[in-house]
Amino acid sequence: MKSLNTPAIIYRLTRYSDNSAIALAFSPEYGKLKLFMPNAYSKKGGFMTLTPGNLTFIMKDTSDLHRFVAFSHNPAYHYYSQTPEIIVRLNICFDFFEHLFHSGEQCRIFWEMCLKYSEDNCRKAGLYTIYRLMKEAGVMFDLKCKCGSAQGDILLKDGELFCGKCGVSQSPEEGIPISGKMYSNLLAFPQNELFKNINFTHEEELKLLMLFNNHLSVVSGKNKMLKSVSVFISMQ
Secondary structure, X not given: OOEEEEEEEEEEEEEOOOOOEEEEEEEOOOEEEEEEEOOOEEOOEEOOXXXXXXXXXXXXXXXXXXXXXXXXXXXXXXXXXXXXXXXXXXXXXXXXXXXXXXXXXXXXXXXXXXXXXXXXXXXXXXXXXXXXXXXHOOOOOOOOOOOOOOOOOEEEEOOEEEEHHHOOOOOHHXXXXXXXXXXXXXXXXXXXXXXXXXXXXXXXXXXXXXXXXXHHHHHHOOOOOOHHHHHHHHHO
């Protein structure tokens, strides 16, 4: 077995013993990786997660738990760890990633998105990253309502959009109501130039997060809110 080197982000640690941990990492070349990390904790604290860098590890053929060798954080991204607004949104994005992708499954666009966060754009970057994750995983709902006319308010139900003309009773028990403004924001996601000119308010961000989380619950069959989304909402 030889050491492999790859750009990566270590995004989650689970304590295994006093100093060791099971680490989850994401690499554009190897996808999601599970690593045994013998010295993840010290008297000075734990390993700094959610910051891009370079990972060295030994891949095992007989197990999905690989051997951690070293990680060097990229100094150009040290501001990530000092910016809670970025960390909390990256944590949400990796929660979506965990539910949408299997070990070893590549998603290079996700890596590109992980490198584009700043304090000023983290709200927009977080929402767009989630949209692209669902799109790359093939589970993003069609942004056109079933009849294609999109008249009045829209309802997201079982992964499909309906307007009043589609003939579906728009009650909260049957799905998630989507206002005209929210629908116009959604339509901007696949249009780069249009999306660049959008600035989401705090309320709009929360509503879109809830919408994406609800859709994930439908496609995954797990009817619950992601822990990271729940924590984010409780912080507001």
